[in-house]
Each structure stands twice: as C-alpha cells, then as structure tokens.
Amino acid sequence: MAEKPTVGCVGVGYMGHGIAKNIVEKGYALTVLGHRNRAPVEDLVSRGAQEAKSGKDLAAASDVIFICVTGSPQIEALVRGPEGLAAGARKGTVIVDCSTADPTSTIALAAELAGKNVHFVDAPLGGTPAQAEAGKLWAMVGGPAEVFERIKPVCEAWAARVDHVGATGDGHKMKLLNNFLSMGYGAIYAEALTLAQKTGITPATFDKVIRGSRMDCGFYQTYMQYVLTRDPEAHKFTIANGAKDMRYLSALADAAGVANPVGSAIKNSYAAAVAAGKGGDFVPMLSDFVAAANGTKLA
Numbered sequence: 001m002a003e004k005p006t007v008g009c010v011g012v013g014y015m016g017h018g019i020a021k022n023i024v025e026k027g028y029a030l031t032v033l034g035h036r037n038r039a040p041v042e043d044l045v046s047r048g049a050q051e052a053k054s055g056k057d058l059a060a061a062s063d064v065i066f067i068c069v070t071g072s073p074q075i076e077a078l079v080r081g082p083e084g085l086a087a088g089a090r091k092g093t094v095i096v097d098c099s100t101a102d103p104t105s106t107i108a109l110a111a112e113l114a115g116k117n118v119h120f121v122d123a124p125l126g127g128t129p130a131q132a133e134a135g136k137l138w139a140m141v142g143g144p145a146e147v148f149e150r151i152k153p154v155c156e157a158w159a160a161r162v163d164h165v166g167a168t169g170d171g172h173k174m175k176l177l178n179n180f181l182s183m184g185y186g187a188i189y190a191e192a193l194t195l196a197q198k199t200g201i202t203p204a205t206f207d208k209v210i211r212g213s214r215m216d217c218g219f220y221q222t223y224m225q226y227v228l229t230r231d232p233e234a235h236k237f238t239i240a241n242g243a244k245d246m247r248y249l250s251a252l253a254d255a256a257g258v259a260n261p262v263g264s265a266i267k268n269s270y271a272a273a274v275a276a277g278k279g280g281d282f283v284p285m286l287s288d289f290v291a292a293a294n295g296t297k298l299a
Contacts (some may be wrong), residue, residue, distance in 0.1 A: 001040045004027065004028055004029070005028070005062075005063035005064050005150075005154065006028070006029045006030075006031070006061060006062050006063045006064075007029065007030050007031070007062055007063070007064050007065070007066070007154060008030070008031045008032070008033070008052070008059065008061065008064070008065040008279060009023065009025050009030065009031075009032050009044075009065070009066050010032075010033045010035070010055065010058065010065065010066070010067045010068070010069065010085070011033075011035075011066070011067055011069040011099070012032055012033075012035065012040045012041060012044060012068075013037070013040065013042060013068070014129040014236050014237075015068050015098070015125055015127075015129055015132045015137075016040075016054075016066075016068035016069075016098075016132075016137065017040040017043070017044070017129075017132070017133070017265050018067060018129060018131075018132025018133040018134070018135070018137075018158065019066060019098065019132055019137070019158040020032055020040075020044050020047070020049065020066075021044065021047065021133065022135040022158040023066075023154065023157050023158060024044060024047050024048050025047065025293040026157040028154065028157065029047070029050075030044070030049040030050070031049065031050045031051070031052050031058050031061045031062055032044050032045075032049050032050070032051055032052070032058075033051075033054075033055060033058050034051050034052065034053055035053050036201030050147050054088075055079075055083055055084045055085040055087075055088065056082070056083045056084060056085070056087040056088035057087040057088060057287065058085065058088065059085040059086070059088030059090075059093060059175045060088040060089075060090070060094075062093065063092075063093060063094070064068060064093075064094045064096060064136055064150075064151055064154050065089075065093065065094070065095045065096065066069070066098055066116075066123075066141045067085075067095065067096065067097045067098060067099060068098040068099055068125075069099050070099065070241065070244070071099060071101055071102070071244050071248075072099075072101045072102040072105040072248075073141075074099075075097055075099055075105070075109070076109065079109055079113070080103065080107065081119075086113060086116060086118065087094040088114075089113075089116065089118045090118075091116075091117040092116070092117065092118075092119070093118045093119070094103055094118075094119040094120075094121065094147055094151055095118065095119065095120045095121070096121055096122070096123050096141075096151055096155075096252055097109075097120070097122045097123065097124075097172075098122075098123050098124060098125050098139070099124065100124050100125075100172070100175050100176070100179060100241070100244075100248070101122065101124070101172050101175050101248070102172070102222060102248050102251065103122075103130050103169040103170075103172040103176070103248075104169075104251070104255070106120070106122050106142075106168060106169045106172050106297060107168060107169040110143075110168040110169070112243060118274060119143065119144070119147045120168065121142060121143030121144075121148070121151070121168055121171070122140075122141070122142040122143065122169060122170075122171035122172045123139045123140065123142075123151075123162075123171055124139075124140055124153060124171050124172055124174070124175035125137050125138065125139060125140075125159075125226070126139075126140065126161075126175075126178060127173075128222065128235070128236070128237075129236050130276035131160075131210060132158070135157065135158050135159070135160070135173060136159075136160040137157060137158060137159045137160065137161075138161040138162075138163070139155050139159045139161070139162045139163065139171075140163055140165050140171045140174045140175055140178075140202050141155070141162060141163065141164050141165065141171050142164075142165055142166055142167055142169055142170035142171030142173075142174075143163065143164075143167070143168045143171075144167075144168070144173065144223050147276050148164045150220060163174070173252065175182075176245060176248055176249045176252055177249075178250050179227075179242070179245040179246075179249070180246070180263055180266070182219050183242045183245060183246055183266050183270065183283070184262065184263075184266045184282045185217075185219050185220065185223070186219075186223060186242065186284070186286055187266045187269040187270070187286065188292065189220070189223055189224075189227075189284075189287060190269070190286045190287040190289070190290040190291075191290055192206070193206060193287050193290075193291070193298055194225065194287070194290045194291045194294050194296060194298070195202035197296050197297075197298055198294060198295075198296055203224075203227050203228060203298050204228065207224050207228060211224070213250065222234050222235040222284070223235055223283070223284045223287075224284075225284075226282070226284035226285065227284060227287055227298055230299060232282065234282075234284065235282055235284045236282055237281055237283050238280055238281065238283070239240035239270055239273045239278055239279050239280075239281050239282070239283060239286055239289075240274055240279030240280065241272050242270045242283055242286075243267065243270035243273075243279070246263060246266055246270055246271075247267060249263050249267070250263055250264065250267055269286065269290075270286070272289075273286055273289045276289065
C-alpha cells in the first residue's frame with residue numbers, strides 16, 4: 001500500500017461527513033459514494049473529493065474504505081452484489097466498518113471477503129457529530145494486528161484515539177457494550193427526570209445537583225443540553241438507532257448465554273418510543289416521551 005493510500009467513504013451523514021472531511025483535508029485522495037442527501041456529498045466534492053456512482057466504482061478507486069451506515073443489513077447490501085464493494089475491491093483492499101453492527105455479521109463478512117484477499121475489519125465510533133467534524137472521535141478497531149497498523153494512520157486523520165481491541169468483530173462487541181452503558185444512561189435519565197418533575201423537582205434543580213458531581217459525564221451534559229435548552233442539535237443520535245443497538249446487544253448476550261435483564265429493560269424503553277412513532281427523535285427526547293406517558297412535561 002502506498003504511503004498515503006487512496007481512501008473511500010460510504011455513508012457521509014451525521015458521523016461520516018466529519019470523518020470524510022478530515023480525511024480529504026489531511027491530504028488523502030478521497031472518493032465518496034453519492035447519496036440522496038446531496039448536501040454533504042457536494043460539500044466533500046468542493047473540498048477535493050471525487051464522487052463514485054456505485055460501491056464497485058468506489059472500491060476500484062480505493063485502498064482503504066470506511067463505511068458509516070445504520071447497521072448490518074445496510075452493510076451487507078453495500079458489500080455484496082454485482083455493484084457492491086466486494087465486486088470492485090482489489091487484492092489487499094481494506095474495508096473498515098465504522099457502523100454499530102451485529103458482530104456475527106461482521107465475522108461472517110470478514111470470512112467471506114478473506115477468500116477474495118480483501119480485509120474486512122470493524123472500527124465503530126465513540127463520540128458525537130461535533131467531535132467527528134473536529135476530528136476528535138474514538139475508534140475501537142477489531143482486526144488482525146498487521147491490518148490495524150496499515151489503517152491506523154488514516155484513522156488518526158479523524159480520530160483522537162484509536163484503540164486495537166482484538167480480532168475482527170471485537171470492535172463491534174466493545175461498541176455494543178459501550179452503547180449498553182450510554183443507552184442505559186439515556187433511559188435512566190428519562191425516568192429520573194420524569195419522577196423528579198412529578199414530585200416537584202424541576203430539571204434545572206436536578207441538573208444543579210448532578211452537574212459536577214460523580215454522576216456527571218459528557219453524555220449527561222449533551223443530554224441535559226437538550227432537556228434544559230431544547231437544543232435539538234445537542235445530541236444527534238436517534239432513538240431508533242438506540243433501539244437497534246440494544247437489539248444487537250440482546251443477541252450478543254443470548255449467544256453468550258448471559259442473562260441480560262437490565263439490557264432488556266433498556267431495549268424496551270427505546271422500543272416503546274419507536275412503536276409510538278418517535279424513532280426519528282434524538283435520544284434526549286426519550287425524556288419527553290417518558291414524561292408524556294406519565295402525564296407531565298419537562299419543557
């Protein structure tokens with residue numbers, strides 16, 4: 001692979017745009033896949049990226065490919081098929097899945113692509129869209145050590161922290177554990193704020209006590225930014241994605257034979273909101289759903 005490999009990016013939405021922007025601005029030749037949301041694609045083209053019309057064409061132009069989409073069904077569809085990434089990938093191409101995905105699917109794709117001498121590794125993300133734009137994400141990479149060393153410099157173009165956590169699939173396992181905690185916080189905050197409001201403790205008073213205490217954290221701060229100021233841009237991760245991640249966690253626990261009652265309760269909190277048509281809302285808005293279900297408002 002050349003000192004500066006050619007790079008492809010698929011999925012240039014909330015997180016992917018920042019990843020791609022930092023890659024092209026750090027001097028890498030970048031190709032992006034066209035999307036119905038033209039604004040981020042056109043922005044990247046204005047910065048020097050090329051646009052591909054298919055996954056096959058993007059793969060043919062790229063040594064390293066980053067995918068940042070919703071989940072495993074979308075990833076599998078992008079990789080497979082006559083116009084998919086695998087069809088255009090060359091010997092030694094590395095496909096890096098930055099999505100939050102089902103580790104079982106990740107491991108199966110890696111085995112499938114190994115037969116074509118193509119590497120498939122996982123590098124799910126920690127952080128926010130604002131951190132993606134600033135190049136300050138955290139990548140949890142699962143894959144062979146030699147492949148990790150090849151992609152690490154490119155990951156460092158958009159991540160402040162790049163950790164090799166183990167074999168292919170282990171990155172996605174670690175990300176699901178991370179999201180078990182974060183989605184759990186989101187569900188607990190929603191119930192705690194609702195209970196507080198129903199018993200005479202306002203969100204502002206709740207925050208005055210929690211902020212700066214041992215229970216404070218970055219997730220809490222962006223969550224409460226929405227609760228207190230109604231800023232919809234504060235914490236851009238959808239309830240539907242939270243529900244999807246908790247389904248993946250449940251499958252991981254089932255496969256390991258681990259009882260996961262807390263995970264099931266968290267999953268049901270998000271699933272209830274999705275069933276009520278709130279899947280497109282962002283995670284802090286779960287607090288509004290829980291409050292309304294209990295006959296109160298936090299705003």
